[in-house]
Amino acid sequence: MRQVLHVDTNNYNIEISDNNFDKLKSDIDSYTSGKKRLFVVSKHVYELYKDFLNINPAELLLIPDGETEKNIKNYIKIQTKALEIGLTRYDVMIAVGGGVIGDLTGFAASTYMRGIEYIQIPTTLLAMVDSSVGGKTAIDITGGKNSIGTFHQPGAVFININFLKTLDKRQLMSGLGEVLKYAFIEESCEYEKSVFFFEFLTLCKEKFFELDSVTLIRMIDYSLKLKIAVVEKDEKESGLRKVLNFGHTLAHAIESATNYKKYTHGEAVVYGMFFALNLAFKKGLINYSYYRLSVELIENFGFKNISLKKIARPENLIKLMEHDKKATHNGLTLILPCAKKKVKGAVYTSEEIIEFLK
Ligand SMILES: NC(=O)c1ccc[n+]([C@@H]2O[C@H](COP(=O)([O-])OP(=O)(O)OC[C@H]3O[C@@H](n4cnc5c(N)ncnc54)[C@H](O)[C@@H]3O)[C@@H](O)[C@H]2O)c1
Structure with missing residues (x-):
């Protein structure tokens, strides 16, 4: 193939x-x-x-x-x-x-x-x-x-x-972190067609873990079609490309707080996505039914949402997030879900995020 x-x-x-x-x-x-x-x-x-x-x-x-x-x-x-x-x-x-x-x-x-x-x-x-x-x-x-x-x-x-x-399985799962990201941002990627990635992922778990060629090639193909659609419109991340950072601002802080040793990049992205989904639900950006479906999609692949306090002190994570390239003087811009398969940038102060991390 x-x-x-x-x-x-x-x-x-x-x-x-x-x-x-x-x-x-x-x-x-x-x-x-x-x-x-x-x-x-x-x-x-x-x-x-x-x-x-x-x-x-x-x-x-x-x-x-x-x-x-x-x-x-x-x-x-x-x-x-x-x-x-x-x-x-x-x-x-x-x-x-x-x-x-x-x-x-x-x-x-x-x-x-x-x-x-x-x-x-x-x-x-x-x-x-x-x-x-x-x-x-x-x-x-x-x-x-x-x-x-x-x-x-x-x-x-x-x-x-x-x-x-x-x-190994851990690294395979790490890749899934980035794969799952595309399910939550599909509509924001402005790709010319729908690939129904969220739906595809809800059905392909067994075949994926069997390393079935058709499933893997489709998974990579869909992920890249969405990524390419974004990169072609905004190569240097002046706007649209920021959607690809869904889950990443916190992920980079987690990796840095733990010296890049404790968690793989994809695992950190998964925690970043759980956090973004929780925050978006709390702020009323998404409804309960989409929130549940999303959390279930991630959990179905074997990931668990853990308390961020177990990873690092919230104050420490915030400091690291402030160093992130996505930080501005007005606060931290987080990419959050705002509708089914859609995300948008939302700005919060460090104090608001610390409160939530706690
Ligand atoms: N440039 C970008 O757009 C972009 C996007 C996402 C992530 N990243 C970066 O990618 C990096 C993470 O990449 P990664 O997850 O591939 O980690 P990695 O490159 O550290 O590889 C993970 C482990 O897998 C092993 N490995 C690689 N291929 C193997 C194979 N075929 N069989 C057995 N073992 C194999 C490696 O030896 C390594 O120990 C991070 O630095 C992250 O910042 C960049």
Whole structure:
């Protein structure tokens, strides 16, 4: 099975398939023919797939795993290796791994020689449905997740769902965090058609956990169609793209408060979505029936709503949220549900949110 999506912004294609790895390799070779390449690969993914990927060691840079590796040290490592092997402006970097490797490589590519092409080969569900597409690149610094970054669209994205066979359940669930997000924002994405993602997700749980190819490809395809519709209208997040941050302002604060170690990005997004749903219901933005349906959709996949006080002190979370790129001098803008499958930005003071977090 093979599905191809096109993104007008930077005019690139995304291929979603369950092809064998030989085909993936030959697709990459033909796409990069005549260019020098630097493969930036997650160490863990490399251990699992080195025989399939069969990358020439001269073109390879391995990066250790984990959010804390999305840092300036590894950014310099990539730049140094690229210079060493003589990558020019016309050559290409290739990210193979989850969102950490994709964000880091994208950021390195966006600044190497003032910007060269990069290709995304996402190997986690989260990277397949979200981070590999849309051109947000970044590294973290202490206290500031993604605080140094660029918008730099990839030249191509090759999504091969066979990588998911070795992903552990926790990471698979983490990807679901971003998948579920699309169900709550579908109507706000302004995609030309309805994909009925909320309804699709209420029915696909068993097939999803069986890693059924048709279900996974549809899930990725729908998620990306919605994301692309947004990115094509607002690449640099001056307006519409903010809807993709549903659940994320609190999620980033949770990750930072727990040193990026205790929760995965997707888990933090799930807590952020529970919080947004609760706040929206309390403020009368959504009715009880939609609130219940939404909470049930998330819980049906095995997530539990936990008290945020157990994660970190509310005062601490607020401080971190104030550092978020979405904060303004008038207060914190949160993306909240406001109708079925619709979200909007709502501004609250820090005091109001602290009260609610408590
Ligand atoms: N750029 C964007 O638009 C965007 C959007 C969402 C998230 N992100 C970023 O993405 C990052 C999270 O990405 P992630 O969830 O993919 O985490 P990750 O990159 O840390 O990968 C998670 C774990 O899965 C392992 N792994 C990867 N592929 C595997 C496979 N096929 N089999 C077995 N193990 C595998 C990795 O080794 C790692 O330990 C965060 O830094 C987040 O900020 C970026």
